Amino acid sequence: MKNGSIVVVDDNKNVLSALRILLTNYFEEVFLLSSPNSLITTIKEKNPDIALLDMNYSAGINTGNEGLYWLSEIKKINPEMPVVLFTAYADISLAVRALKEGATDFVVKPWDNTKLIATLQSAYALCESRKEVKKLKEKQKLLNSELSKEEDICWGQSKSMQSLLDMVKKVASTDANVLITGENGTGKELIAKTIHRYSSRNNETLVTVDMGAVTESLFESELFGHVKGSFTDAKSDRAGKFEAADKGTLFLDEIGNLQITLQAKLLTALQSRKIVRVGSNKPINVDIRLICATNANLFEEVSQGLFREDLLYRINTIQLEVPPLRQRAEDIAQLAIYFLNRFKTKYNKPHLVISKEAIKKLENYSWPGNVRELQHAVEKAVILSDGDILHPSDFYMRTIEEKEAILESITLDEMEKILIQKAMKNNDNNISAVANELGVTRPTLYNKLKKYGL
Structure with missing residues (x-):
């Protein structure tokens, strides 16, 4: 299946002829140039997805400096374009330098067709992934821009809220990790949005993830992304929430609902500020400001072995408590x-x-x-x-008297069933989150669900 477009620059006409035959089977459009002099014009006019660039063009010169020069020129007009460099010399130091200066990969002549196509298709997948991230960011920026046009938020005049807002403004100007705590319905997400609005990242994306709604099987794909073919439904490369929030703010809501088995993976990403997509082994740097929120007492959960202490201290540089x-x-x-x-x-x-x-x-x-x-x-x-x-x-x-009257008229089993039904509704039937909210183990919850026919 043909995908995307590619521009190839090589001064050897035999190489161009061979590549024309090979690449037209895999790319919708192939632009062949025997000289780099028209490369920038071609990129501006044709907007190819990737470039395959020879390292040397002048006779007798094999330093690779020409290729590095044109690499830098491409990056000036399109920093996101993947560039694969082509050379007849297997110079490892030159390859490392090229990669440091922005090249996506490095291919040595004479090439192996299968390996070359695999490298170019990987570069195209990277291009599509970057486009997806850019699209997500533009969409989120538009949403943030619309939200900022809304009327001022009403916080109230109480001393507790004014004190909280003063703290929010102080914290917002830094990149410190923030943990927002408080009961359901107190406005924790609104506090997170306000921190982002007052921060130096307010022109970038605020990406929100409901951790209680992320299933164990999709956790890594949702947060870190995946590459095509990494699992059954992975029909294309996909950026995760971390990449979408790059240069902006990542808000992990209901962090207390994250299963203990997944917390180590999140901690690793937060410590290294690198993620690896599912099905890939290439680390991707991410620059995020982290905000988390929960209605749970995480210190108590740490003592019960339900939440990692090292993760708690990682996300809890500053804690903001929203009063009920x-x-x-x-x-x-x-x-x-x-x-x-x-x-x-x-x-x-x-x-x-x-x-x-x-x-x-x-x-x-x-x-x-x-x-x-x-x-x-x-x-x-x-x-x-x-x-x-x-x-x-x-x-x-309902008044307290009405509530007490209702409680007096039902049995303990009926009350337990009502509590479970309410917790299931509040957590979208997420068994781990429900068990966490009710303070029981998953096997206990399964038994009670069976008992009450839920």
Whole structure:
């Protein structure tokens, strides 16, 4: 199957003739040049995917300096283009120098057809991979740009939140690894986005990975990428999240859900700042700013053998704790009005306001689901409202008495089944994540799933 295009530069016409016959079977377009003088013009006009470049063009000169010069000229106009160098001299020091200066590979004449094609196809796969990463970054930059246009975020005026924001701004200006902790719904992802926005990397990509949703079998492929043919469904080379986040920020959400068997692989990548795609043995350098988040107590998980201590200290240069909403009740009114203004615009109810009595009801509620629960409550009230004023009756939250009454009416088995169902829903049926949340082993969880027919 033919893929991509290639430009070949060699002053030997017999070599060009042989390569024309060989390469047209593998590439859609083959551009042959007997002199490098028109190379740059050809690249600008034809935009080939890869280049096969001879090292020497002047009679009697075999230093390879000409090839290195044209290599540098190619990199000036297209730094991402893979360049394979061709020479009749098996000079290892020259090969090392060429690779250091940006060459993708090195082929010695006379060549072996099979090896040459394999080298060129590998270079083309690298080209496609770089295009994919660039496309992902451009898409993410566009998304980040759109997000930055949104109205200011409402953090609240409580001392705890203002103190947290001061810390966020201090940390953001560095490249320190940050661990964000806090209950579900407190806004940990929003903190991560804010750190990225205030950082020196804000023009680059913020890539988010939900670690609880990454299965063990796809962990390495998802984070580190893979090469074509490395497993059954690997029909093409694919960049992983680390590569997509290169020069930007990588946000690993729910890091506490990462299985202990996978933590060593993540630690190795974070320590070396290198990744290796599945099916490859070539390390790829990555430059990322790492932010992690979890609702779990990782220090407790370390003591229980569920989380590696060395990984915890690697991701925890700075820890930011997001306070639950019940500990900053003075922010509830401001947040409620903020969400009201957003949703009355969204649902075309411009005259809608919230009564003082309703605000008081919201302030007296404990909000176990934190800011996310408050947001959903306001949105639901806006959608179902008939008039222009939201009253206490428009907000339904179960009281402690109601919850206790429900608990008194069910058996222990029924309660256990409800907890398991809720955990399964919260974790998208990820057995390891569910077991972790419930504090039981996987075999115990399997037995209970069987017991309750879940």
